[in-house]
Amino acid sequence: MKFLNFAFLFLLLQTFSILNKVIAQFDFECGVPDVKSQTKIVNGKVALDNAWPWMAAIYMDFSFICGGSIIAPDLIITAAHCVDDEAFFGYEFVYGTNKISSYNFLGETASKIYIHPDYFSSVIYNDIALIKLTKKIKFSKKVKPICLPTSEKLDEIEKKKVVATGWGKTDGGSFTYTSDRLLQTSLIIKNNKSREGCEHRRYNNYCTKGASFDSGLCQGDSGGPLQYFKNGKWYLYGIASFVKANAEDSCMISMPSFFTTVPFYLNWIKRVATGKSPQSSVKKNCGVTTQKKVVGGTVTQNNTWPWIVQIRFKNRILDFLLSGTLISNQHVLTLNNELFEWSNLQKIFVALGSNELYYYPDSDKLYSVISVKIISPDLVVLKLHRPVTNPNVSPICLPNSKQSSLILNKEIVTAGWGSIGRTIDSSSPSLIETKLTVNNDASECKKYSSLSYCTFGNESNICFGDTGNPVMYLVGKRWTIFGVYYHFTTDKTGKKCDITKMSVAYNVVKYVDSIKSALK
The missing domain is CATH 2.40.10.10 (Trypsin-like serine proteases)
Known part of the structure; x- marks a missing residue:
């Protein structure tokens, strides 16, 4: 029988302790409304009063713009595109009511807005933000926090029925107004290789379809929660991010709705809530990989x-x-x-x-x-724009300035997304690796500069789309970059690569001192 390491167990308990503070389990439990909701926003059902007590309405210049969710006495979570003007002090936040027309413009204000540091508005990436309220919320029957997921697993709710709530438009028309009453609708997660409009879903999005043909999200629902019920509590798994609209800017309720995945951002939420800055988790050692054996011309495993x-x-x-x-x-x-x-x-x-x-x-x-x-x-x-913090990503080693001849007549490895059909329009959808041999003595290599490596393969070589690929060689137990590919051989038409012939890479060793200077 194996036992947990006590140091690890202490760290694990400490992590859960911090997370519990983030989840806002103070005087009230999270995720448990006093009113049982109908689990059954275009054509959505009107929500019962106090059924979703964590809902918050966001206003800008006295106009409703988005929804949000209360996750702590002083924290509301929403979509970044709802509050991306961090310097604007006119945002107000209203909670404890389903009817936003009853709002008397005495909502809470923000002391700080935290936009995710990697939010890109032009392509809707990392569409998540946290609002730090000026005053803490006093929880009651009308106002309670929703629970955050306890795991970073994104597939926990795959194919499950979930609920979205919001004050968005009710018929999808471009000239209609948002709903005065909070609405709810049932959705189904369709991430797994769906061909229903979800096939180009990004990793940090949930793709959902209405449980019925006439339900979905629309303008005004942004920032609202995607909620999943388990173990007697409601958990926040997504934040309404975007929907597809037609040329008239009307919602297409037959198309899927997309939500930012909350589990993916739990560490960032924790850091903001506890006031701690992120720490890099990049491996300090270069050139280390999980790859045991290289097989020429094959699709690589993730993180190889x-x-x-x-x-x-x-x-x-x-x-x-x-x-x-x-x-x-x-x-x-x-x-x-x-x-x-x-x-x-x-x-x-x-x-x-x-x-x-x-x-x-x-x-x-x-x-x-x-x-x-x-x-x-x-x-x-x-x-x-910032250091890499993905634990599955690490740099390759650079050679020293005396290793230029080390790979001559040796077998090297390269990998890339180049053509698999030998034509310019047939890029590989997956990273492909292959083994090649360096031969600078070949007659066809003579016309190339001494600043290059010439490589040959056995029925495999680089092709269209492989420029920029590295020449990699295992020095000791560490992979080191020796070259960068810039040339491959084509047939007479120039439209098809000839993988039986030579490819050429720039010799990185010749420039290694300048490269190292560029890292300072």
């Missing part, structure tokens, strides 16, 4: 190469441009691609921690770029 990143350019969607490699907890090495508009940094993003090439990368894995350091005409180092 935790330093390989996707560089995206914001157009209508976040277009994948090329790969890059994390070389510190805040810096990425990649090609000095002429297609980049380096002066337009707000359009450049780095997605990391995922093997999948999604249309919309998970928001927790998306970082903006704040500066670019040009190492040579061919290589650049990107600085991310």
